Amino acid sequence: MTDWTETYRPTTLSEVRGNNKARDALREWAETWEDHREPVVCHGAPGVGKTSAAHALANDMGWEVVELNASDERTADAIERYAGRASRNATLSGSAGGDSGGRQLVVMDEADNIHYQYDRGGAQAVTQLLKDANQPIVLIANEYYEMSQGLRNAAREIEFRDVSARSIVPVLRDILRKEGIGFDEEALERIAEANSGDLRAAVKDLQASAEGADHVTLDDVTTGSRNRAVGLFEFLDAVLKEEPAREALQTAYDVDETPEDLLKWVEDKVGLVYEGEELARAYEFLANADVWTSRVYATDYDYSWWRYATDNLAGGVAAARDHTRGGWTRYGGAPYRSTRDSTRDEVVRAIAESGGFSMSTARLDVLPFLAAMTHHCKPRDLTVAMAAWYDLDEAAVSYITGSGETTNKVQSIVEDAADLRADAVEEHAGGAFAGGQSEREHGDGADETDGDGDGDDTQQTLDADVMDRESDDGGDESESEADPAADDDGQAGLSDFM
């Protein structure tokens, strides 16, 4: 059975129900876009039709749609690609056929999750790119005030309100007519009221109630079977501030995210609200949740373990709280770990590709090994060789070694690695990456390199060097002195990690 929330998305703005004022404002924004060139932000609760309206608008204008998720991709890069200068050139050259032809409507979902801290150039760069964009951009957000003030000022605001039951009923009626299914009016009213404000949830309930029926009566309607979709910030408020354990758990079930993602959010934000002992108790529940989510993978994707993860991350964390709290919390963007995860994914990919490993071998076996061997960038020459071999940037070296990304130490390692790579290219010879180690004494096997220039020598040398480390770990005092951040490196002898 097809998903009615997709099948019956309005194809034109005039079919968008329940938010006439917002709909008209959106149309006016698009029709005058050439004059003002502002982005627009459509905000409101989940399921009220923001995304549907943006797509319907594009259809009316004859614009293509490019969908971006603000929390998935490096936002500045994504905007640059689709709405920066280069994209204008490409688009204008192909837009000979009239005013609207060739335009792309960039629809950026989850704009309240834009992850500024780790994005190229941060909030200002994103805001500037939006201001200079050469394509119309619609930002979609649930929580307007979670967006930075700069971003809010840079974009026109259109608020989508909860859709009234009175406006939901005709949408449901239309769908059943198109499906050729009869209905009692009161059945539709019941569904509309039970999902107050959330059109998408109402359409879902309608489909569930009408399944297999040729006439929907009040008895077919299971009201309260699901609540309206809950946004992430509402969920965080419920767990961290407002609801007792049982209700918080129920709320967690209504968020459209996996327990893994919910765990990242709670873990990242709990410190903004909890303190002292309640924070410690909350972390215990989060650690449990982490164990349960890992068990899903350990059991070849048995997702039934997710239940226990949700119990812990929602019910448990809510129970860890000493008292309820009011007020407004600025939760900020997507969790820190998601950026760490994307760095990790890049590192794992680089290791897998150059080593010819599977991703899981690279992640589970090789990465921990490299991390242990180069802990806090010690030994330095090995760390340089590794960075050269895998072509790692500062974030990746920092991820593997545990040293701060912005320290001189990491930056100078990446620079030296770049030199090594350049030398290797120049010499067209294998073994060049091992330059940093050339003065070292290699153990058995170091000279078994094949010299065929494909870089295997480097791996051999790295391996050999690694073997040597057990008895030789003292060669980097100069680095410690040069780098104030190296104080914590005293223990980084290789033997500690073998």
Ligand SMILES: Nc1ncnc2c1ncn2[C@@H]1O[C@H](COP(=O)(O)OP(=O)(O)OP(=O)(O)O)[C@@H](O)[C@H]1O
């Ligand atoms: N006439 C209509 N007007 C608006 N939405 C409709 C209409 N008919 C059906 N729908 C359905 O209502 C739902 C509206 O959800 P939509 O995804 O647009 O909301 P949203 O506000 O963007 O939510 P989110 O913030 O979760 O992305 C869609 O699934 C759409 O199919």
